[in-house]
Amino acid sequence: MRARVHVSLKPGVLDPQGKAVGDALGRLGFSEVGQVRVSKTIDLELADTLTAAEAEARVREMCESLLANTVVERYSIEIS
Protein backbone atom coordinates (compact mmCIF):
# COMPACT_ATOMS: atom_id res chain seq x y z
CA MET A 1 0.00 0.00 0.00
CA ARG A 2 1.17 3.52 -0.74
CA ALA A 3 0.31 6.91 0.67
CA ARG A 4 0.98 10.31 -0.82
CA VAL A 5 0.99 13.28 1.53
CA HIS A 6 0.90 16.80 0.15
CA VAL A 7 2.10 19.45 2.63
CA SER A 8 1.66 23.12 1.72
CA LEU A 9 1.77 26.42 3.53
CA LYS A 10 -1.62 27.72 4.62
CA PRO A 11 -3.00 30.53 2.49
CA GLY A 12 -1.69 33.85 3.76
CA VAL A 13 1.55 32.40 5.12
CA LEU A 14 4.56 33.94 3.38
CA ASP A 15 6.48 31.53 1.15
CA PRO A 16 10.07 32.81 0.81
CA GLN A 17 11.09 29.84 -1.35
CA GLY A 18 8.20 30.48 -3.76
CA LYS A 19 9.07 34.20 -3.82
CA ALA A 20 12.71 33.39 -4.65
CA VAL A 21 11.64 31.05 -7.47
CA GLY A 22 9.20 33.65 -8.84
CA ASP A 23 11.85 36.39 -8.75
CA ALA A 24 14.41 34.13 -10.45
CA LEU A 25 11.91 33.23 -13.20
CA GLY A 26 11.23 36.94 -13.73
CA ARG A 27 14.96 37.63 -14.09
CA LEU A 28 15.20 34.80 -16.63
CA GLY A 29 12.58 36.55 -18.78
CA PHE A 30 9.47 34.60 -17.76
CA SER A 31 7.46 37.77 -17.25
CA GLU A 32 4.12 35.91 -17.48
CA VAL A 33 4.66 34.37 -14.06
CA GLY A 34 2.72 35.78 -11.10
CA GLN A 35 2.66 34.25 -7.63
CA VAL A 36 4.65 31.07 -7.07
CA ARG A 37 4.13 28.69 -4.13
CA VAL A 38 6.36 25.72 -3.35
CA SER A 39 5.09 22.73 -1.40
CA LYS A 40 6.22 19.23 -0.51
CA THR A 41 4.97 15.83 -1.55
CA ILE A 42 5.92 12.81 0.55
CA ASP A 43 5.42 9.31 -0.87
CA LEU A 44 5.35 6.52 1.69
CA GLU A 45 5.39 2.76 1.23
CA LEU A 46 3.24 1.13 3.89
CA ALA A 47 2.87 -2.46 5.06
CA ASP A 48 0.20 -4.25 3.01
CA THR A 49 -1.42 -5.65 6.16
CA LEU A 50 -3.19 -2.33 6.78
CA THR A 51 -6.63 -1.54 5.42
CA ALA A 52 -7.03 1.73 3.56
CA ALA A 53 -8.87 3.27 6.54
CA GLU A 54 -6.16 2.16 9.00
CA ALA A 55 -3.46 3.45 6.69
CA GLU A 56 -5.14 6.84 6.42
CA ALA A 57 -5.49 7.09 10.21
CA ARG A 58 -1.82 6.19 10.72
CA VAL A 59 -0.62 8.63 8.05
CA ARG A 60 -2.74 11.33 9.68
CA GLU A 61 -0.86 10.65 12.96
CA MET A 62 2.44 10.88 11.06
CA CYS A 63 1.39 14.26 9.65
CA GLU A 64 0.38 15.62 13.03
CA SER A 65 3.55 14.39 14.77
CA LEU A 66 6.25 14.88 12.14
CA LEU A 67 5.40 15.53 8.50
CA ALA A 68 3.57 18.84 8.77
CA ASN A 69 3.88 21.87 11.01
CA THR A 70 0.15 22.41 11.48
CA VAL A 71 0.65 25.95 12.79
CA VAL A 72 1.55 27.16 9.32
CA GLU A 73 1.01 24.16 7.04
CA ARG A 74 -1.92 22.07 5.89
CA TYR A 75 -1.80 18.58 4.47
CA SER A 76 -3.83 16.18 2.38
CA ILE A 77 -3.54 12.39 2.19
CA GLU A 78 -4.16 10.02 -0.71
CA ILE A 79 -4.05 6.27 -0.15
CA SER A 80 -3.55 3.94 -3.11
Next chain:
Amino acid sequence: MRARVHVSLKPGVLDPQGKAVGDALGRLGFSEVGQVRVSKTIDLELADTLTAAEAEARVREMCESLLANTVVERYSIEIS
Protein backbone atom coordinates in the same frame (compact mmCIF):
# COMPACT_ATOMS: atom_id res chain seq x y z
CA MET B 1 -4.23 30.28 -15.75
CA ARG B 2 -2.37 28.07 -13.31
CA ALA B 3 0.35 25.49 -13.69
CA ARG B 4 1.41 22.82 -11.24
CA VAL B 5 4.88 21.34 -11.63
CA HIS B 6 5.84 18.20 -9.77
CA VAL B 7 9.61 17.69 -9.45
CA SER B 8 10.89 14.39 -8.08
CA LEU B 9 14.18 12.54 -7.99
CA LYS B 10 14.59 9.98 -10.75
CA PRO B 11 14.15 6.37 -9.63
CA GLY B 12 17.44 5.04 -8.33
CA VAL B 13 18.73 8.42 -7.17
CA LEU B 14 19.33 8.43 -3.43
CA ASP B 15 16.93 10.64 -1.47
CA PRO B 16 18.60 11.62 1.83
CA GLN B 17 15.63 13.75 2.89
CA GLY B 18 13.24 10.83 2.35
CA LYS B 19 15.62 8.52 4.20
CA ALA B 20 15.75 10.93 7.16
CA VAL B 21 11.96 11.19 7.26
CA GLY B 22 11.60 7.40 7.07
CA ASP B 23 14.13 6.88 9.87
CA ALA B 24 12.42 9.49 12.05
CA LEU B 25 9.02 7.85 11.49
CA GLY B 26 10.53 4.49 12.50
CA ARG B 27 11.91 6.00 15.72
CA LEU B 28 8.47 7.45 16.47
CA GLY B 29 6.99 3.95 16.31
CA PHE B 30 5.57 3.95 12.78
CA SER B 31 7.11 0.58 11.98
CA GLU B 32 4.73 -0.01 9.04
CA VAL B 33 6.60 2.57 6.95
CA GLY B 34 8.96 1.35 4.23
CA GLN B 35 10.65 3.56 1.67
CA VAL B 36 9.92 7.28 1.82
CA ARG B 37 10.56 9.73 -1.05
CA VAL B 38 10.19 13.49 -0.79
CA SER B 39 9.49 15.64 -3.83
CA LYS B 40 8.53 19.21 -4.63
CA THR B 41 5.38 20.72 -6.05
CA ILE B 42 5.54 24.21 -7.54
CA ASP B 43 2.30 26.11 -8.21
CA LEU B 44 2.59 29.00 -10.65
CA GLU B 45 0.10 31.70 -11.54
CA LEU B 46 0.43 32.55 -15.22
CA ALA B 47 -0.89 35.43 -17.35
CA ASP B 48 -4.35 34.58 -18.72
CA THR B 49 -3.35 35.70 -22.22
CA LEU B 50 -1.57 32.39 -22.82
CA THR B 51 -3.29 29.39 -24.35
CA ALA B 52 -2.93 26.09 -22.51
CA ALA B 53 -0.45 24.83 -25.13
CA GLU B 54 1.66 28.01 -24.90
CA ALA B 55 1.58 27.84 -21.11
CA GLU B 56 2.76 24.24 -21.12
CA ALA B 57 5.62 25.08 -23.51
CA ARG B 58 6.72 28.02 -21.36
CA VAL B 59 6.53 26.02 -18.14
CA ARG B 60 8.59 23.28 -19.79
CA GLU B 61 11.27 25.92 -20.53
CA MET B 62 11.11 27.03 -16.87
CA CYS B 63 11.63 23.43 -15.75
CA GLU B 64 14.59 22.93 -18.04
CA SER B 65 16.26 26.21 -17.08
CA LEU B 66 15.48 26.55 -13.37
CA LEU B 67 12.85 24.40 -11.68
CA ALA B 68 14.34 20.95 -12.14
CA ASN B 69 17.86 19.55 -12.24
CA THR B 70 17.27 17.16 -15.12
CA VAL B 71 20.44 15.21 -14.39
CA VAL B 72 18.84 13.71 -11.29
CA GLU B 73 15.24 14.93 -11.33
CA ARG B 74 12.20 14.44 -13.52
CA TYR B 75 9.16 16.68 -13.73
CA SER B 76 5.55 16.66 -14.79
CA ILE B 77 3.34 19.63 -15.68
CA GLU B 78 -0.41 20.13 -15.21
CA ILE B 79 -2.10 23.21 -16.67
CA SER B 80 -5.50 24.29 -15.33
